[in-house]
Amino acid sequence: MKRTALKIGYIGTNFHGFQRQPDLRTVEEELIYHLRKLGYIDDLKKSRFRIAGRTDAGVHSLGNVISFQSEKEVRVNEINNSLPDDIQILAKAPVRFGFKPRYAEMRQYRYMLFREDLDFDKLNEVAEIFKGTHNFTNFTKRFQKTTTRTISDIKINKVELEDFHKKEFPNLHDTISPIFVDIYGESFLWNMVRKMMRVFVDVGLGKMDLDRVEELLNPEENAPRANIKVLEPDYLILMDIVYDGIKFTYDDYACRRFKKELVNNLTNLQRDYAIKESIIKSLNDLH
Template sequence: MRKIALKIAYIGTRFYGFQRQPDLPTVEGELISALQEAGLIEDPKDARFQAAGRTDKGVHSLGNVVTFFTPYDVHVNQINDILPRDIKVLASASVYYGFKVRYPLKRYYRYILFDDDLDLEFMNLAASKFEGTHDFTNFSKRIERNPIRKIESVKIREDDDYYIIDVVGESFLWQMVRKMVKVIADVGKGEIEAEKVDELLNPKERIYIEPMPPENLILIGLEYGVKIKFKEDDYAISSFKSMLEEEFLEYKRASIVRKVMRDTLITFK
């Protein structure tokens, strides 16, 4: 019996999050079904199937990690042939029995923020206030038993007509990253002062923060205290990259059609 780790990429658009839910499409549900069909596991509980990140509905990933026990050899492309095209196993590794996939040292998230004329200097000031250990009660969807979290870094850069916000931390509450981005964006718009972050992180009362949309959030990867010798599958990576390029071209063409329709509606008499 061996313990196997798989690095998983997926487009979260059509899934109701990672974690299995009755009668709803989820990433975990598809993965377990594929592993069962491939004959690698029978019951996920018996195989001690676990995942590092339970991403929300609509959130994407380039490096989530799952583990399970199996007596069989694991072939990445055998699993990928069963999975839908918007989920791909990118790499596999054998790990020691005591490896705990749910507890990485760092989680790397990236949010793509589409907005115009934001003040990058003020945004960076607000972002810096999240770094360190704070009470993130106001940045979770629910009441948490332990809302204290440590954020290693929040970095922002401007790229063409959007902003890339990279957030690195050990662990995150439900909707925490998206609520952080909302506050940073509001500071960039001048709707609130950067000092408001200090108030939100030292809550005397619970304040509701509307989270940013989930479809712009990507779980980039995870870092563990031990070195995992992932064997990347070049074909799987190339296949997933091709799928992303195809979808990008499809959306680009659809966007151009809508732009032409909009412009024609305005100009045609």
């Protein structure tokens, strides 16, 4: 019996999060159903099925990880042929029997900001404050044993739309170029990234000063938890999870297949954009 780790890509739009929930479509439920259907696992306890982490409804992934034990040799594209198009296995790695995907060396999250009114210099200044080890009790909804976490790096980039996108979708030149905020750390609390991003936006808009950010990261003992509203999950991507000594092998065909699904989604969005743009134009022409 071999133990295998799989790296999962999914578009979170049509999922009610990763974790299994009664009568709701989730990423974990889809994975378990199809792994059972194909004979890779039967009893979850015996197969020691484990996950790296849960993502909320609407959050996307290029690098979430699951692991399990199976007598059957894992064939990535056999599983992908069974899975729905909005969830695909992108890579696999053989792992030791004691491997627990929850304990990672590094996680990378990316949040995309679609705003033109943010002070880019201020975003970089607040990033410097968040780097390092802090008490993130104000940045989670749950009460946990420890809320101390370490942010190893934050990279902020304004991304211009790629030329091939402009060629394929000519109307995209009218859209706002996104700001990518990439956050790296060993582990994150529930809602932590999305609450962090609310602070980034408030500082970038001049609604919050840097001293207040320092206060949020160093709350006084027994102080009431700050009410930081989370930003939308739709613009959050779990980009990657890295483990010490484990190298994932990406499947070229699986990656091309997932990319094709994303391009098809873009095409549908472009058609929807064109229809609504036409209706708006017609309404403007009425008066």
